[in-house]
Amino acid sequence: MRDDLEIRPAEGERDILSELPGELMMWVLIASELLVFGAALIVCLAVRAIDPVKYAADQAMLDQTAGAINTLVLVTSGFCAAVAVRSREREERRKARLWLGAAGALGIVFLIVKGFEYASKASLGIGIETSQFFTFYYLITGFHALHVVAGIVVLALVAWADSVRNMEAAVAFWHMVDLVWVLLFPIIYVLR
Template sequence: MSENHEEEPGWGALSGLPGNPMMWILILGELAAFGAFLLGLCVARALDPAGFAAAQAHLHRTLAGINTLVLVTSGFLVAAAVELRRRGARARAPLAAGALLGVAFLAIKGVEYSDLFAQGFGVESDPFFRLYFLITGFHALHVVFGLVILVIVFFADSLENMETGAAFWHMLDMIWALIFPIVYLAR
């Protein structure tokens, strides 16, 4: 596939976006899925505000806040890698650092999950935790997939690959930027 999708017929509005247009189609689908999950959580919360507030009180807002900083910093490093690549420089160091922060995000999420499981909370506990584990687990799975993409990009670091991987990684940032306030903070 060529570096310039503007020359390729059939991509329409996607041709001006950085990276491979097929990634943007995937991103739009993922945004729709996460949007539906978050909307479902908001509706369920509206139907049982007291039950959701009681369950939500057991979440680790501090760990989730730290994870927000970790993921946003990771996104910054991945963006820096893309910018370096645009200038013709190798960008493996910031890309690797961004991926390592992605691993740190998953480790922190694992600590959070372990503590909730130790307290007896799981998917079967109540509607809040069912949705909580669905949404955050689905996001964590996407982070794992994003890490695989970043590893591939690390070894095949063309500008198009860097932009494509970064687009997916920034989608993860954006989704977490919605998950954090909706799941952890909103009452």
């Protein structure tokens, strides 16, 4: 591309988009995901406002301890992923892979805890159609769990194709999964 055809900010003008760290498309994805989860959580709270008694009775059946454990697991996993990027930037590729492995392993722990939670609900005969609350619970936490699965796959991929750019993008996705959980957890599990 010829330089004189590029659109550049005028002298002294601020290029806001260039202030975003990493890939622009990753930020588009992060913003979209936040909007989707945010909208679902708002609708969930609106459902609560319609029938708070039934909602509270259903919500009381959730395991807050499992949710809290998963919060610790995910924030620690996010830390491991951040250290992996730092190691890769310092050309410590083996170390970076180990940290990515730790992040992914904690992602698996998250899914196991979530699996126990779902199994415990299933053993009580609670499913997605049991009530409006449980429809939202399964849809929102299930969609989030799918993101965790995707994140683990992406972390494994960048442990193999380990350019700094790939790793930064994958880890940004992982932090987004973490970010969604810290907003989802209090609304679904804690606010009673």
